Amino acid sequence: MLQWLRQYRRAQLAGDVSAGLVVAMMMIPQGMAYALVAGLPPVVGIYASIAPPLVYALFGSSMTQSVGPMAIVSLMTGAVVGPLAAAGSGLYTVLAAQLALISGLALLACGALRLGFLANFFSRPVMSGFTFGAALVIALDQADTLLGGAWRAPHWPSAALGLASLAALVLERQSMAALLRRCGLSALVADIAAKLAPMLVVVIATLLMAQTRYGRLGIHMIGAVPAGLPRLNLATSAAHWTTLLQPGLLIGFIIFLISMSAAQALALKRNEKLVSNAELIGLGAANVASALSGGFPVTGSMSRSAVNFAAGANTPLASVITAALLALALVAPTGWLAWLPLPTLAATIVVAVLGMLDVDTLRTSWRYDRSDAVAWLATAAGVLALGVQAGVVTGVALSIGTLVWRASRPNIAVLGRLAGSEHFRDVERYPAATEPAMLLLRVDANLFFGNVEAVSERIEDELRRHAEARDLVLVLSAVSAIDTTGLYALAELNQSLGRRGLGLHLAEVKGPVLDRLKHSDLLERLNGQLFLSTAIACDYLHARAAAVTAAPISF
C-alpha cells in the first residue's frame, strides 16, 4: 500500500501531471456520458470519478489503471436499477449507489479470501463477444438521444447536431493525430491531443448552444448541474437489498474482469507484476468509496487507462491529480455545463463504444478454434437477444461448460517398454512392446472430481480391450494431487478389480501424493503393490507370472 509514494522520484512528476491533466479533460464528458448510460443525472458520473481513483491509488496494484465510470458497467447498472425505480428519481440514485456498495463489498470479500484466480474464468472469446454485444446495445440505446427522437421521427435540429458531432468525432479520431503531426507536433503529443477531441467537440457544441440561436430550437440539454463536491451518502433502500444482491455480485465479477484485462495489457507493456488479489481490494474499496460519495459502480477502463499510460502516468499520483482537477471543476462555476447538448454527449458515447467493437478475436478464433468462435457468437447473441445480464450468465455457463468439459477429458496412455530399455512410452506414439498379462496405464492429469469418471470409464474400456490382463499398473508419474473423490474412485476400482481377481498396482507415485494416501486406508487394502518405477513393477509382475507358471514343476 502506497509503496509507490514512498519510492516516488522527482523525475516521475512531469509524466504524472500531464497524464492527470489529460485524463481529467477526457473524464468530464466521459463521466457524464456514462452516467447517462446508467440512467443517472450526469453529475453522478463526475462524483464517481473523484473518490474511486483516490481510493484505488491507496489500495490498487496497477500503476497506470484509471478507475471510474465505464460504459459496460454503466449499461449493467441501468439494466438492474431501471426496472426498480423511475428514471431521475432519488430512489434511482440511491439504488445505483447501493449496487456499487454491494459490488464493492463482494470484491473486498473476494480479495480477503484471495479469490483473484477467478480472473481466469472467462475465456478471451467469451469476454470479447460479451464486450461486442454490450457495446452494440449501448450504441443502439443512444440512437434516440442522438437524433432527439425515434429514428422514424427525429427532432431535426437535434439530429443535425448529433450527427455533426458524430461526424466530427469520427473524423478527428481518424485524422486528427495525422493532422497535428503534420503541424509539427510530436507523434506522442499529437496522439494524446487527438484523444481530447471529445472534450473539444463538447466545448464547441456547448458554446454553440449557449451563444447562438441554435440553443433555442428545443434540443435537450443537460440542465443545471449542482455545484459543489459530492457529499457522504449513506442512504440505502432496505426493500431492495435482496433484489440487488445477485446483480451486484454479477456486476462485481464483470468489474473485476474488465479491470484485470485492462491492467494486464498495461502491466505487460512495462513488465510490471500485477497482483490480482490486490486488484480485488483496490476495486472493492473504489466501489465502496463510489457508493459513499453518491456515485455508482466503477471499474478500470481499458481505453482511459491506455490514455493515462500514453500521456505519461508513472504512478497512481496521476489519478490523484485527475481526481483533484475534477473536484476543482465541480467547485468552479458549473453553470455553463447546463448548455451541454445531449445529442453531442450521445455522439461521444457512440464513438467510444464503437472502438470496443473488436471482431479480431472472432476472426482469429474462427480460423483457429471453431468452438471458441461459437462461444464468442453465443455470448454476443445472448447479450443482444436477452439483455446484458443474461449475456453474462450465458458467458458464465459457456465458460463453466468448457472448463468442466476440458477437465473431464484427461489424457490417458497405454504404456509399453521401449525395446532393451527401462523406458516406458505411449504405445500409440512409440514402437513400445506390451505384455498381454499386464496393462500399464499412465494418467496425465491430477485425479480429481472433474475427471475421475472419465478415468474410471477409460480404465474399464482398456480392461475390456485387454481381456488377458491379470494386473493393472497405474503409472502416476504425472499425478501431483488426488482429491477425496479421486481417492474413493481408486478404492472402488480396487474393490471392483479384487472381485474379478485382478491386481491393482501403483507405480511412480510422487512423494506428496504418497504422503497423503498414507492418511487413508487405500494402501492397506490395495490388492496389489506399490512400485517405485514402472520398470520395477513390470519386472516383478513378469517374474511372478513366470514363477506361477513354473510352480507345478518346481513343486
Added chain:
Amino acid sequence: MLQWLRQYRRAQLAGDVSAGLVVAMMMIPQGMAYALVAGLPPVVGIYASIAPPLVYALFGSSMTQSVGPMAIVSLMTGAVVGPLAAAGSGLYTVLAAQLALISGLALLACGALRLGFLANFFSRPVMSGFTFGAALVIALDQADTLLGGAWRAPHWPSAALGLASLAALVLERQSMAALLRRCGLSALVADIAAKLAPMLVVVIATLLMAQTRYGRLGIHMIGAVPAGLPRLNLATSAAHWTTLLQPGLLIGFIIFLISMSAAQALALKRNEKLVSNAELIGLGAANVASALSGGFPVTGSMSRSAVNFAAGANTPLASVITAALLALALVAPTGWLAWLPLPTLAATIVVAVLGMLDVDTLRTSWRYDRSDAVAWLATAAGVLALGVQAGVVTGVALSIGTLVWRASRPNIAVLGRLAGSEHFRDVERYPAATEPAMLLLRVDANLFFGNVEAVSERIEDELRRHAEARDLVLVLSAVSAIDTTGLYALAELNQSLGRRGLGLHLAEVKGPVLDRLKHSDLLERLNGQLFLSTAIACDYLHARAAAVTAAPISF
C-alpha cells in the same frame, strides 16, 4: 433403446418378477411419504411411480435403476412450489407437475446436446454434504407430523403412534434380517424381507386405525385416496413459467446427479457400462411422463435401486412389473388407505432419510484432504442455514471455485540436461544441468483460458530469476491442445519477449497442436524457432551463442 427386451432370456424372468414385486411393496408407502414431503396429496406419489419407470425402461441405460419419487427431490419441489401456491390446492399440484416438465425438458435437452459430462460437476464431498444437510432438513420437517403437533405441545396419541412406528422401524432395520435368518430364511431373502418392514408397519398401523378405537382419537390420517389410474394432465400455469424455470433447471441437475451416483454404484457391481447421455434422456423422458400423468419430479434412488438390484432385477422389466402392480393397486379398492395414519408415514420418512446421513465421506476427507472436508461442511451448513436451493447453489459455487482453482495451477518445470544424455528433466527433482543463457520450461497441462494467466505469471517469474537468459524454450511435450486464449497469450509473450530482445522457441510441439497453430500467424511472427526436440533446441542455441561469441575473432 429396448435392447434388453430384444435380448431377453427366460432365465432372467424370475429375478425380474421378484424384484418388481418387492419394489412395488416398498414403493406404496415410500411414494405416498415423499409426496407428503413435497407438500402434495399422497396419491400423487403413486402416480409418479407408474409412468416414469415405464418410460425409463424404454429410454434409460441402467438395467437396475428404479425411477420414482425421492426424498431430496421432493424436498426441493416443496421448497419451490410452497411459496407459490396454497398446500393442497389444485394450483400446487399443477405447479409440481410443471416443475417436473421443466426439469424433464432440460434433461432431454442436455441429453440431446450430449452434456452428460456435467455429471462430473459435484465433488463427492460436496454431494455427500448436500445429501446430509437435505436429509436432516427432511427429518426435522417431519417432526411435527410424527408428533401430531409442535414438539412442545404434541398430540399424545399421534406422538405415541409415531414414536412407536419409529421404534419398530429402527428395530426392524437393525435386527429383522438377523431374526429372519435365524428363522431359517436365506440371507438374501431375509435382507429383502427386512426392506419391506415399512410396508409391514404401515399395514399394521392402518389396521390399528381402521379396526380399533385408537382410530378415533384425532390422529391425522391420509383420508380418501381417489381410485383409478392417473389421467393425462396438460394443465400448466402460464403465470409461473418464468418463476419455475431456474428452480426447474436446478432440480433437473440434482435429479441427474442423484440418479447417476446410484446407477454408477450399481453398474460398478455388475461391470455394466453406463452411458451418461442415455441416462439424461431416460431421466428427462421419465420426468416429462411424470408431469403428463399428474406426478412431480422423480429420479433414480440409491436405496430403492439397491433393493431392486438385491431382489434380483436383471432388466428394466422389473420396473415395468412394479409399475403394473402399482397401477393395479390404484384400480383395486383404495378405501382402506384412507386409514393410514400420518405419524407412521412420517416415521418411515425419518427412518429412510436417517439412512442417508453418511458421515463416512466427511471423516475420510477430514483425514485425507482438509479442504474437501471444509467443502462438505460448507455445503451441509448451506442447506441447513439457507435452505435446500441455496445449498445447491453453495455446492455449485464451491465446485466451480475448486475447478477453476485447480485448473489455474498447472505444473510448470524448469528443465535441465541429465549429464551426458539427451534427456531433460525437472531441475528440482533431478540433478540436471542448466545453462544461464537459456531457460527451458515445460508446461504440464493444456494451455487454455483457465491457466494462461498462471503460466504467463510463472514464465515472468522464472525470467526474473534467470536474468541472464537470452532465449526461452517452451517444451510443449505435455500440451495436447491450445485454445484461442492460449494462442493470444503466446502471441503476447512473443511480442513482450521481442521487445526485450529475448527469443521465444517452441520444442516438442505435438502434431495436432502444430496443425492448429498453422491456422494462426504465431509461427510466422515467432521471434525464435520451432524444434523437434529439447536436445536439438539446446544444441542449436548453444552453437549459436558460441558463434556469436566467436564472431569478432572469425571476422
